[in-house]
Amino acid sequence: MQATASAHCLHLLSSFTPAAFTAGGSACRRRNAAAPATVRMALREDGPALAVVGVTGAVGQEFLRVLSDRDFPYRNLRLLASRRSAGRRIEFEGREYVVEELREESFAGVDVALFSAGGSVSREMGPAAVERGVVVVDNSSAFRMDPGVPLVIPEVNPDAMTHIRLAGRAKGALIANPNCSTIICLMAATPLHRHAKVVRMVVSTYQAASGAGAAAMEELEEQTREVLDGKQPTCKIFKQQYAFNLFSHNAPVLSNGYNEEEMKLVKETRKIWNDKDVKVTATCIRVPVMRAHAESVNLQFEKPLDEETARQILKGAAGVVVIDDRASNHFPTPLEVSNKDHVAIGRIRPDLSQEGNLGLDIFVCGDQIRKGAALNAVQIAEMLL
Template identity: 85%
Template sequence: MQATAAAHRHHLYSPFTAPSFSHHLSQTTRIGSRRRRRSPAPFGVRMSLRDDGPALAVVGVTGAVGQEFLRVLSDRDFPYRSIRMLASHRSAGRLIPFEGRDYVVEELRPESFDGVDIALFSAGGSISKEMGPAAVERGAIVVDNSSAFRMDPEVPLVIPEVNPDAMAHIRLNGRSNGALIANPNCSTIICLMAATPLHRHAKVMRMVVSTYQAASGAGAAAMEELELQTREVLDGKQPTCKIFKKQYAFNLFSHNAPVLSNGYNEEEMKMVKETRKIWNDMDVKVTATCIRVPVMRAHAESMNLQFENPLDEDTARQILNGAPGVVVIDDRTSNDFPTPLEVSNKDDVAVGRIRQDLSQDGNLGLDIFVCGDQIRKGAALNAIQIAEKLLQ
C-alpha cells in the first residue's frame, strides 16, 4: 500500500509570502521526526552544558552551516563541557548567543584547538586543509564539512545511517591522537539516505541522478541574493548578480561548480566518487546532472536505480518506510509527493514518486524522488550525528 504523508503535515507558507532569509535559518520543526520536540527559541537554555561532555569547537560559526551546527547541538541536547566559537579575523569579537550565554567569536588559529576534543568545521576547503591537521596535531577529532579530505583513503567519509563502520576505529574516549572524519557532499548524503536501504536489499548496479539544488548549497550570501533578486525582479529592476553570473530568481541553470574536461562539473563528480567510497563499491555506475533552482533551502533529486536483483515498488516502499532518517510521502491519489518547502528545516529525507521503471524488464529498475534539507541533514545534522557516534 502507498504510504501517505497526512501524519507528517505541518502548516506551509505561500512562496509569495515566504518568511525572510533569517526565518529559513531559524526554524527547527521536522517532518516525521522520531525525537521529541523542543522549545522554538533559537537555542533554548543551557541544558547541554555538562562536566562529563567533550570540549567542542565550531569553525566557521558565523556562516549558514556554522549557525546550523549550533541549532542542531541544542536541538539534540548534545553534551559539552565547553564550546569555542571560531571564525575569520573579520568576525572576531562578535557575540553569539547560545543556550543562555553570550560567546565571543575568536579568530581561528592553530592554538584555538588546545584542549579541544571535537572540532566541527564548516569554513571551506582551504581553511580545512590548513587548520584541520593543526587541530588533529593538538588531539582534536575533526569532523569536516568541506571537500578537502573526502577522497583521502585514510579519512572516513561517513553518513551515520549508511556506513557507521567506516569510523568504528575512532572514538573519543581512550584516544591518544586526533583524527579526521569527512562529511560527504550534501547531494550525496540526500541521495544515499534513500538509495542505500534499497541497495542493501537488491544491490544497485547503476544510478542516474538529476539534482535540483537550492541556494542554501552556496551559503548564506547566495540565500540573501536570491531573496534580493526576487524583490528586484518583481519591482522591474535589474537583478543583482554577485554570487552567480546568471539571474537566479525565476530561473534555473547548470550548477556553478567548475566544469571538468569530461564535461561533468565537480558537483556531479562528487556524487560519483563519494558514492563509490561510501558504499565501498568501485563498480557501481553513477551519472549525475546537477542544476541550481530558485529554492531557498532543501535540495530535490530525481533518481533512477537499476538493480542486480528484482525489487518491486511495494517492497521498496516498505523498505523505505522502515529506514532511519527517511519519511515516505507517496500518495498518488492526491498527487502528494515530497517538496523542498516541506522538508526545509526538517531532519528527515522525504521520498516519493516510488514507481517501477517501465524501461527495464523483470522489476530491475525503480524511479524515486527525494527531498532533503541541505543545511540540516546535508551538512550540520550529519556532522553532529558523526560526533554523537564518537561518544558511544
C-alpha cells in the first residue's frame, strides 16, 4: 500500500516540475502551442529600443513571455546576461537573438532596460545605463528605498512616476519594482485602504520555491522523490529539508528579530502608500509549493468597512479577482494563479477581535514571477510610452 501511494505521489509530482511552472523551452513559445510562429506587428519603428538584462534567468525569461503576451511595442531588442551566458541563442517571436555579455556600452542606443540580474549587477550597471539616457526598470532591491527612485505598482501608485516619460526626456531614470510579496499584498489591500484607510496590517506569507529561483524548484522536486523513496534529502539550496516541511523564510535575520523579507514588506508598504505612520508587521514562511505565493492579511481600518462593501470594492478593483465561495470552501490557491496575471482574493471576513467593522481578514494568492516581478515591470514600461 505504501509503495502504491508513493508511486501515485510521484506521478502527481511529474506534472509540477520546474519546467512546467516556468513554461519551459524557448521563451518565444506562446501558451497556446497551436498558434503559428509569426513576426508580430508590434515590432515597429515608433517603439522604444528595448534591452532585457538577466534574460537567461527565470524572471528574464518571464519578461519575454509578458512582452509577447501584451504586444509591447519595440523597434529593436537586445538580450543581455553574464559572460557565461553570452553567445546563447534565444528564439523570440519568429526571430533568433544572440545573448550579449552585459557591459556598460551595451546600453548605447537603448531607451528602456528591464533589469533582473541581482542587486550587485543593478547597483553597478543601473546607473551606467541611466547615464546613457536609459530608463531602467529594476527588479532587484538595490534602489527600492532610495528616496529619489520611484517604487511603483501601476495599479496602486502610478503617480509616483508621472514625471518620467520616454517622449522628450533629456536624461535617463531609475524606477524600482517592489518585492514580490509587497506587490501581491498591496494589490489586495490598496483598494480597501483607499476607502477606509489602513492603520495597521499584519501579514503572514506562504512563499513558493520559485521565489528562490529555478535551482530551489529543482531541489524541492529532487527532495520529494528522495523522501518518498526513503532516502536522505539533498540540501544544497536550503540548509534543511524542504519537501513535506515549511520553515522561516531563508532571508538573513536582522538584529530586531525580523528577516529581510519581512522588513521589505514593512518599509516598501510605507513608501508605496506614502504613509510613514501605517503600522505593518510580517512573518514570512517558505512552503513546499513550486510556484506562486499566498498571504494571509489582517487589516485594521481608521473608518468602518463592512464585509460586503469590501467584497464589492475588490470585485471592481484592477488586476484582482475575487474567489470567495464559502458554500463549496473554494478560495484562492497557488495552483490557480500560477502563470496568471491577476492576484486572487478570498476568505473575506470581519476580524472578530475588532468591533465596529474596523477590521477584516483576507487571503491572497499571486504568481510572484508574473505579477510579482515580470508583469509589474512591463506594466511600468508601458506607462512610459
